[in-house]
Amino acid sequence: MDASDFSVSDIEDILGHHPYGSDVSLIAVMEELQARYRYLPQDALILLSERLGVPLSQVYSVATFYNVFSLVPRGEHLISVCLGTACHVKGGDKILDKIRRELNLESGDTTEDYRFTVEEVRCLGCCSLSPVVRIDNDTYAHLTQERVPKVLKKYQPATGE
Amino acid sequence: MRILTLRDLEMAGARGTAALYPSQTKIMVGMATCGLASGAQEVYDALLNEVSRQGVDAVIRQVGCIGWCCKEPLVDVLSPGKPRITYGEITAKRVPKIVEALAQGEIVKEWAIGRLDGDENLIEGTKRSYLADDAQVQVMNQVPLYKEIDLFKDQVRIVMRNCGIIDPRSIDEYIARGGYLALYKALNEMSPEEVIEEITRSGLRGRGGAGFPTGLKWKFTRQSKGDTKYIICNADEGDPGAYMDRSVLEGDPHTVIEGMIIGAYAIGASEGYIYVRAEYPLAIEMLTIAIQQAEEYGLLGQNILGSGMDFQIKLSMGAGAFVCGEETALMASIEGRAGEPRPRPPFPAQSGLWGQPTNINNVETWANVPVIVARGGDWYARIGTETSKGTKVFSLVGKITNNSLIEVPMGITLRQIIYGAGGGIADGREFKAVQTGGPSGGCIPAELIDLPVDYEQLTQAGSIMGSGGMIVLDDRTCMVDLAKYFFTFLKGESCGKCIPCRLGINRMQKILTDITEGRGKEGDIELLEQLAVTVKGASLCGLGQTAPNPVLTTIRYFRDEFEAHIKEKRCPAGVCRELIEYSIDAEKCTGCGRCVRVCPQEAIVGEKKKPHVLDPALCIKCGACYEVCKFGAVVLS
Structure with a gap:
């Protein structure tokens, strides 16, 4: 997905249905925007700043402060590798390395085909299942390096498609 | 649908009781995040299918997390007149057998891990028995009672009283277990000052980290002058290794909401915010439903319970910033700015959200409030130690046998927690330390195993209570x-x-x-x-x-x-990659080739069924071979 997919009506739509009316929170709107585009397109942020009457500098400050926001396009599937304490002591960093190797990610966090983005997160709150990886809305418990390829395969296009 | 009188509340409670204890069998599936990650949804679907296929008269409901995390997915069966049986580690494949047994009035003994003969109804102070006089089923009585099981023996459940018992999406079930009775009592029988007095007398201290006395905090905010006062529930559970707040929000959101309404009454606040971290989508969903239900019942909004009190709660979502657990940063975030803290004073009680007096407590603190108001501060203060009253929920994770969420009285020793409830160190390894308090806390070593756990003792040992994460470490942790x-x-x-x-x-x-x-x-x-x-x-x-x-x-x-x-440039625990080396013990290696298949570097070679060799020059020390070897032939030095 790239910035050309951004449409003004999307912003109108998000602002229009926001439950708290005029008391609308900048962060909440940005979260919806991010959910829709998987990142925050520059033009969308400029429009948002105008519509909410919030200085663009503040919009940018929020966009760069919080971990969930991205200013660059992300992959179709978001792989969140938990590096909370419980996952750390059970080898979460090794799972992260394995996933990056499997996806041939040498630098950067998004694969060339924009299928996957890998991010490190600090505790998904599923510590009893460590090490844990969340892909989109699916949580994988007690993951091992050996199981990683099989898990990733579920999100690859089926061969012969 | 508005609830105005005690009679209205009782009627909602009666509907809830009918749902909690239906006339036919009820099957409950623990469907909090941990359960779902372990496959609870598949189990739920399989149960629906199987019950209808076998024509069994049973309803299937979802509940929150009872804390037995290491046995997920959990399925509970409650037939009228019989004990409630908990099955552990249930997969979709195991479902048909359970339903078959149920159809015969029997249980599958080998998967049954716990039994309840009734449940405590904490707020009304009554105990409800499940057993009919003629239903003492012998086989069922061989399943251990919860109170006989190490994990539950020492537990006292106040905050988690409803978790795993009620359907978190049902306000009626919450009311059936005494919910919103404390609010009714506060609004009708107590002045705001009396509520604060009760909380002060209970000795409740903030469960989010620093342990500030809750009653005192409320008093400061009440005494502050301001046009509008706010209360905030800090649900930005950022400490890695802690997930009790998530479990409470997913399993019993109304206890937090009721606590907040009581707090708002005591403080004189008209608006409340729950600041939830974005990593908790299910908690957000449960809260959204719960707030909507409370609004429909007139427990939130205008003229609550006909008392003339107005109060509303809004949800505010975090966006992945640990510092937002700090109260001034959290308020900046609600205001739509970057979550940067500011110096205190002024404290939030004087100048908080949008410059108005604001009271912040975390999820677990709010969840205690309804029980304290219902049972009285003196009752609560009898639990715990001299300076730390009540219970604390701990997430017991890491290298521990029973990964779990437990609620225990303050003052319990680390030994009781780790070797009692926790069942000792996993894989028979040696206990080295326990990390408490997240990144603000510290590591308590094995020699302090008899330390009683309360605010002061943990601080003296160099750590803090924090939000309650306990990450157990063994000799392989550096x-x-x-x-x-x-x-x-x-x-x-x-x-x-x-x-x-x-x-x-x-x-x-x-x-x-x-x-x-x-x-x-x-x-x-x-x-x-x-x-x-x-x-x-x-x-x-x-x-x-x-x-x-x-x-x-x-x-x-x-x-x-x-x-x-x-x-010595040596890592005694064998963790630090630059200081360790892997090799293969030729005597133990059977040449099965499993390590060869997982090695990303092709650093291991060898003929089939003959000892293999690892080339240290190629090895990137990912440890994959070490993890898969079943013969202990990969050696770490």
């Missing part, structure tokens, strides 16, 4: 690596506003990285200690002020490990 882990975490999460935190943590992280990578030098330990003093003393907010704790406790209790890394 303490220097763990200290580095926390500094890497804090380096990423420091907001950068004040210099001691921004640069100090960065510098300490670099020193720790050097030590773990074999570049440590004489004087590094002393330098870390010196930097710790500065960062602790000069940082603006709690993040920086407590950041050095993880390294200070590890130096205090595990100095020899630091020295082994620095002087």
